[in-house]
Amino acid sequence: MGVSPGRPVNTDFSSPDEAQLAAAICPVNAILAQGKSALVDPGKCVHCLRCRWGIPTPMNWDAGYEWARPSAGNGEGATFPASFSKSLHIMVVDAGDCGACLHEVKQLNNPLYNMHRLGFFFTATPRAADLLLVVGPVSENMRGALQKSWEAMPSTRRVMAVGSCAISGGVFGRSFMCAGGVGSVLPVNFEVPGNPPPPLAILHGLLMATGRKPATKSEPVAEGRS
Amino acid sequence: MGACSSSMEERGRTTLNDVAAAIEGRFGNDISRTPASHGCALTYSLTKPSSLPAVCRSLFWDCGCLLGGIIAEEQPGRWQMHYVFLLLLSGWIDVVLTLPIETTTVPSIVAEVHAADWHEREIEDLFGIRFENHPRLGDFVLHDQIWHEGIDPMRRNFSASPAQLGKQLDLEWQPLLVVGDPGSFAMPVGPVYTGGLGESLHFLLETVGEDVIRAIPRLFYNYRAVEKIAEGRTVPDALLLAERFAATSAFAHSLAFCQAVERIHSVEVSARAALLRVLFCELERLRQHVAAISAICDSTALAVPAAQTSIITEQLLRASGILAGHRYLFGLNVPGGLSRDFKTEECRKLLASADEAERELRVLEKRLRYSSSFLDRLEDVGVVKGANARDLNLVGPIGRASGQHCDLRKACPYSGYERLTFEVPCETEGDGYARLRILFAEAAQSVRLMHQAVDALEPGPVRIPCEGNHPGAALGWAEAPRGATLHWVSIDEKGLVERYHAITPSFNNWLGFFMAAENFAFQDFPIILATWGLSATECDR
């Protein structure tokens, strides 16, 4: 309990009006109303909870955490070869993060998650890193350092965008100071939506990247109205 | 405790009338008192700009006020600058300087009030106003190797939309060195270091060999122009930004923002909402303090306590997730109260988690106090104290470990803190160990406050309407886990945000960090950093 905050998922309402209401309350246009259904784009959702507490009929809430997915552009066939499955070195770059995603990534080293047991290690040098894990919408002042980190990695490198800001820019969007997501700077292979995604969702992403969890775009299972 | 030379209560004996008499007596011809506004207790309008430094010196040094910050606002045809000071136990004092829009230079107050240094640098970098006689302007928020001079993003005519403004990365760019001795050299660290598990920031360690003489931090790698992109947004949309620029103190920042908006609308939240806000504020402080203690243990390679405290942190995150639906308490604060109500049994479950955390912390603290090898690494490390702490206007736990006895929950209460019983611990040594003790003591006080808040809950609404067209501006404030935060919000007649300025404890305290990082052994650097526990992203915004 509490390991995941859950997230809104596609919902069938009893009237189109309710679906419209849900779409209208979302501050980042993450909800699209289609007839009686409301469809969520998890990569945009900033977890403001307004579609849960702010409207009479709330969206369905998925209590799980298997949120990672291959990215639309460069996700295809990006899974690491089998030789990486027991030992993956990860370099984390904070590219304008608010501290939440970074804190959740840090929790993976916590004995409660203990990512070492799964063969995942953090490394401080890009030369020794297999996976570049990026949090934050990519601030202009960090763009250069992010690019340099990526260039210094061996060619087997993959990139994972963790958090809605890293995927879509989140509340910061695109501006003169923000790239609006890692995808506009580097080729992103995997995405872990969430604002922030809980540690288990990030772990799911790592397992998916190493082929130990299926890399399918699994539709989250709705747990009914809460 | 109680070791402070001058406690909040003692310093708070100076009253607003004393200050008014002193200021008006000395500067009667240069200033005029205007009706107190924007949430301040005393407002002056300055008629003679050249006396600004003297007025500020008088408030800061003679009257014993603390510096809140400087707020610059571009209004049609004029500049308005607010120099905000805090008189302990009495409230905020605002000195307003209004200048024609053509003005390009303003007198600097840095020679009088050192703590104003970064406030002026920030305004210079973002608005293009120059501060006369400021010792160091330039490369600050907009990094010089990327940005051309002459870009003033906070000006009204500057569009925040994406544009190719930056220059090609200037590889020749060199930071300014302070130490010029023969044989000295500079060791750059960051912005990506420690495997990226630290936030993005850069240090220039200037050394002549073994010992580091100075460590100059360079921040704003995480600058997302939050204040710029908030302009023109609706209040609920801007609230998302206030909550998300520094997630580890999201609740405190969103609270300060909401209180500013409530003040503009003259709305007072219900007693129930105020108490629930206290509950969440203290939960956030408890969690953040535990995380800070964990980082200190980690920096000394004390693996077991580091792991123990990281487990407590995670458990508090989970308790937050269960109660509030968000591990970092997003989505709770709204102008007018809270977005939803909570059952008392739910709150009691949270208290059970907090009690357990406190029990574990007490055991841990005792053990750490008897680990001499651990204490050796914290004592006399990263010291700032006495007059220096006062000079640099240090806030929060760092200030309180250095004899700066100030906490907005008492010094300028909000959300009903004046009706609750708690202590504000204070130490004077100003070293790593004093800061650790403060964190432990404050965590215990937070649990105490959480209990009081839940016990006092009475049925009632948690949200009062706070909408409609009320143009205006106001301050909102809160004691965030890292110290005082002050948010200025101004709203136009369409209900859109016109100016948003968040003065954060990390912004305040990073200025003083250099003083703690002088003449130290290289291996102590992570410890100094951890015991300061500052956030880059909270500073950068």
Ligand code: SF4
């Ligand atoms: S939680 Fe907020 S951001 Fe996410 S879909 Fe709902 S309304 Fe949109």
